[in-house]
Amino acid sequence: MVILDGKKTSTDLKNEIAEAVKQLKAQGKKVPHLAAVLVGTDGASMTYVSSKVKACELVGFNSTLIELPEETSEEKLLQEISKLNNDIDIDGFIVQLPLPKHIDEQKVIMAVHPDKDVDGFHPVNVGKLTLNLPTFISATPYGIMELLERYNVETSGKHVVVIGRSNIVGRPMSILMSQKRKAGDATVTVAHSRTKNLKELTLQADIIVAALGIPEFLKGDIVKEGTVIIDVGITRVDDTTKKRGYRIAGDVDFETVSKKASYITPVPGGVGPMTIAMLLKNTLQACQNK
Numbered sequence: 207m208v209i210l211d212g213k214k215t216s217t218d219l220k221n222e223i224a225e226a227v228k229q230l231k232a233q234g235k236k237v238p239h240l241a242a243v244l245v246g247t248d249g250a251s252m253t254y255v256s257s258k259v260k261a262c263e264l265v266g267f268n269s270t271l272i273e274l275p276e277e278t279s280e281e282k283l284l285q286e287i288s289k290l291n292n293d294i295d296i297d298g299f300i301v302q303l304p305l306p307k308h309i310d311e312q313k314v315i316m317a318v319h320p321d322k323d324v325d326g327f328h329p330v331n332v333g334k335l336t337l338n339l340p341t342f343i344s345a346t347p348y349g350i351m352e353l354l355e356r357y358n359v360e361t362s363g364k365h366v367v368v369i370g371r372s373n374i375v376g377r378p379m380s381i382l383m384s385q386k387r388k389a390g391d392a393t394v395t396v397a398h399s400r401t402k403n404l405k406e407l408t409l410q411a412d413i414i415v416a417a418l419g420i421p422e423f424l425k426g427d428i429v430k431e432g433t434v435i436i437d438v439g440i441t442r443v444d445d446t447t448k449k450r451g452y453r454i455a456g457d458v459d460f461e462t463v464s465k466k467a468s469y470i471t472p473v474p475g476g477v478g479p480m481t482i483a484m485l486l487k488n489t490l491q492a493c494q495n496k
């Protein structure tokens with residue numbers, strides 16, 4: 207069994223990006239600039255955003271963090287987005303999701319200019335992804351593809367079962383893996399909350415991408431020998447033995463599944479760190495596209 211080490215791979219990637227930034231500087235070119243908008247004080251969102259800002263510093267990007275209070279109106283947020291769209295120094299920006307309930311998330315996603323949409327959530331970029339055209343691929347699926355590529359995991363002709371159909375993980379993942387591309391060419395089944403015969407499907411799978419958000423959902427008894435396991439889940443589970451009072455759990459029961467897997471991503475240290483690295487890669491791309 208091989209651990210798909212997202213921590214190490216993302217460090218390699220960040221080093222490569224830092225090198226690219228050095229070269230841009232040496233050529234007197236612009237350094238990539240990422241902005242992040244955070245509305246409210248949700249603990250997990252604050253952690254994610256601060257990791258993204260820190261990662262920018264690490265690779266030599268400029269970064270701007272815009273923190274807005276929970277009660278910010280949709281109109282005010284759209285104004286901030288418009289400012290970022292028009293700011294020529296900002297190459298790309300993200301609006302951290304989820305947003306407070308009074309703000310229409312889809313409206314916000316649509317307001318981000320597709321050329322600066324380094325999260326790859328805008329319908330123009332999702333459309334391009336679907337057509338296998340160059341675009342910003344949303345960071346989590348992009349990170350998984352990168353991990354599979356770097357570890358030379360064979361995907362061609364394999365049966366992939368993606369559990370979860372969300373717009374940011376499951377859906378794009380299923381599209382990417384079915385495409386004619388590296389880490390693609392697979393036959394893909396998308397399972398979701400209404401899927402009736404999940405066990406039948408997972409027992410047939412060569413690769414399973416678990417992205418449903420239920421801690422330790424996937425157990426060893428519904429996985430066949432030699433399966434490649436990608437665990438996307440990140441859930442805070444109460445744990446009094448930890449100083450902070452919780453631990454991070456994936457969607458895979460590592461204990462039982464790792465005994466059968468050929469490759470597996472751990473949680474933490476698998477898909478999570480890759481997500482941030484790919485956001486940086488998209489931002490570098492946005493800067494170079496100019």
Ligand code: NAD
Pocket residue numbers: 346369370371372373374375376397398399400401404417418419420438439440441477478479481
């Ligand atoms: P989501 O809640 O938007 O979607 C969950 C999906 O799982 C839905 O499509 C639903 O139909 C499906 N589902 C729910 N119960 C199911 C069941 N019993 N059987 C089969 N399918 C079921 O979640 P999301 O945004 O896609 O995130 C999924 C998980 O991945 C969460 O834990 C989230 O925190 C994590 N996540 C991690 C990263 C990362 O960087 N590692 C990024 C995004 C999301």
